[in-house]
Amino acid sequence: SQKIEQNSEALNIQEGKTATLTCNYTNYSPAYLQWYRQDPGRGPVFLLLIRENEKEKRKERLKVTFDTTLKQSLFHITASQPADSATYLCALDHQAGTALIFGKGTTLSVSS
Amino acid sequence: EAEVAQSPRYKITEKSQAVAFWCDPISGHATLYWYRQILGQGPELLVQFQDESVVDDSQLPKDRFSAERLKGVDSTLKIQPAELGDSAMYLCASSIRDRSESPLHFGNGTRLTVT
Numbered sequence: 409s410q411k412i413e414q415n416s417e418a419l420n421i422q423e424g425k426t427a428t429l430t431c432n433y434t435n436y437s438p439a440y441l442q443w444y445r446q447d448p449g450r451g452p453v454f455l456l457l458i459r460e461n462e463k464e465k466r467k468e469r470l471k472v473t474f475d476t477t478l479k480q481s482l483f484h485i486t487a488s489q490p491a492d493s494a495t496y497l498c499a500l501d502h503q504a505g506t507a508l509i510f511g512k513g514t515t516l517s518v519s520s
Numbered sequence: 521e522a523e524v525a526q527s528p529r530y531k532i533t534e535k536s537q538a539v540a541f542w543c544d545p546i547s548g549h550a551t552l553y554w555y556r557q558i559l560g561q562g563p564e565l566l567v568q569f570q571d572e573s574v575v576d577d578s579q580l581p582k583d584r585f586s587a588e589r590l591k592g593v594d595s596t597l598k599i600q601p602a603e604l605g606d607s608a609m610y611l612c613a614s615s616i617r618d619r620s621e622s623p624l625h626f627g628n629g630t631r632l633t634v635t
Contacts, residue, residue, distance in 0.1 A: 451626030
């Protein structure tokens with residue numbers, strides 16, 4: 409069956425460290441993978457998109473990698489801050505033109 | 521920055537009652553989605569519109585849920601009758617086009633509680 413798995417439900421790290429979140433998928437061949445941030449009681453907010461032919465994408469303190477052989481994407485936040493505390497969702501397309509399918513999310517807590 | 525508007529923000533209803541949610545997407549966005557998010561889970565697609573046409577409603581429980589986007593702009597999602605298991609956050613999102621590389625812009629949702 410098709411699955412998207414985000415490594416853990418919760419990740420706790422110290423301020424200033426790098427947070428690494430994992431998104432694994434099975435039985436999909438996505439052309440794109442996206443990452444979203446969701447704060448409690450709010451809708452998800454788009455962060456980054458990476459294409460299947462891209463290995464890495466960066467935006468400020470964020471970095472996303474996409475390994476289609478491992479069927480895995482890694483999402484990194486460097487120099488993490490308490491304001492980065494939120495739930496991070498990965499999402500992919502299972503067929504061109506179809507709606508995104510989301511993982512359950514990983515809740516990141518950054519303590520000062 | 522333009523936003524997706526949703527109302528109401530919260531809705532409490534008794535089971536067997538009817539309930540409706542409204543969404544106004546970002547101007548010019550042809551594609552509109554309704555997702556349902558249960559606490560602790562990721563959003564799950566209910567229905568996708570391209571302009572006024574339904575593209576995908578395969579996951580919409582059609583015996584009780586209906587959705588429309590009559591003029592290809594704003595949209596309404598209705599549940600009748602509501603059941604206890606319908607308690608969730610209902611999220612509307614829009615994108616410029618229906619391609620996978622188009623980021624979704626979400627509203628802040630309607631939190632539905634069925635008692």
